[in-house]
Amino acid sequence: MASRPTSTSTEPDIPARGSILCAVLESLRPAQWLKNGFVFAALIFSRSLTDWHRTAVVALAAVVFCLVSSAAYVLNDVRDAPEDRQHPSKRLRPVASGRLGARAALSAAAGLTLVGLAGAWWLDYKFFLVTAAYVALTGLYSWFLKRVMLLDVFVIAAGFILRVLGGGVVIHVEISSWLIVCTTLLALFLALTKRRHELVLLGGNASNHRPILAHYTPYFLDQLIGIVTASTVMSYSLYTLSDDVMRKFPGKRLELTIPFVLFGIFRYLYLVHRTSDAGSPIRLLLTDRVLLAVILLWAAAVIFIIYL
Secondary structure, X not given: OOOOOOOOOOOOOOOOHHHHHHHHHHHOOHHHHHHHHHHHHHHHHOOOOOOHHHHHHHHHHHHHHHHHHHHHHHXXXXXXXXXXXXXXXXXXXXXXXXXXXXXXXXXXXXXXHHHHHHHHHHHOHHHHHHHHHHHHHHHHHHHOHHHOOOHHHHHHHHHHHHHHHHHHHOOOOOOOHHHHHHHHHXXXXXXXXXXXXXXXXXXXXXXXXXXHHHHOOHHHHHHHHXXXXXXXXXXXXXXXXXXXXXXXXXXXOHHHHHHHHHHHHHHHHHHHHHOOOOOOHHHHHHHOHHHHHHHHHHHHHHHHHHHO
């Protein structure tokens, strides 16, 4: 019996549409959307959480930041693909691994940015300006700011500040200067610990993955982290005891939440020095039950004290 002829086609394999879509979705990094929870800060501390209209507006604002932040991640992956291939885990990202082409990735980033900016304009023109500033800042960061020593971590902090500002302007509430200060210090803390983890994890190959790491040392970063850690705890403590809190929340004992902040920061520092997941705050949050429990308890305590 004659055997069936086998295919001898030499045409290159073309990725299936489904696989491309999965690669695009992976590049959006949905887990990182948790960072956009900072958009809700002004809503909570303005005692507007029970205002369903304002809550819905802020939720839509968070969706907008999810779109534009994902676009920034995709753009960053395209820009960093050669360096990411030198990293033990980032080399598996869709663009770095070749599962997603640069053209398709850039098209997705452009589409997300346009939709996000259109949504921001629809919500509020001042919110649109904040969102546009975030898009411009992340674009500049991907292009060259992340290669400037110290400025790279300050730009990361600025992204969190813009999230907080966006959440305030979209519902037209006053944003406390204390909220800006605490957000800045916390964001710097997270950015510096991430840099330290990358430096220690990659060792002598650190500068091949991220050239800016050549300008940092673990000792120098530890000094900066120590300064920012103390400043974060002190600023939050002073905020809870400030006249601003006494005026907005008379009779409320917000200082009772300080132990949660202290324990959360101590736990995070422990994980930075003892685990391999410290390069991603979101991964630590999702995998470490103790850290997650402390953050949830802090949030519950703040809401309970302010609103009840």
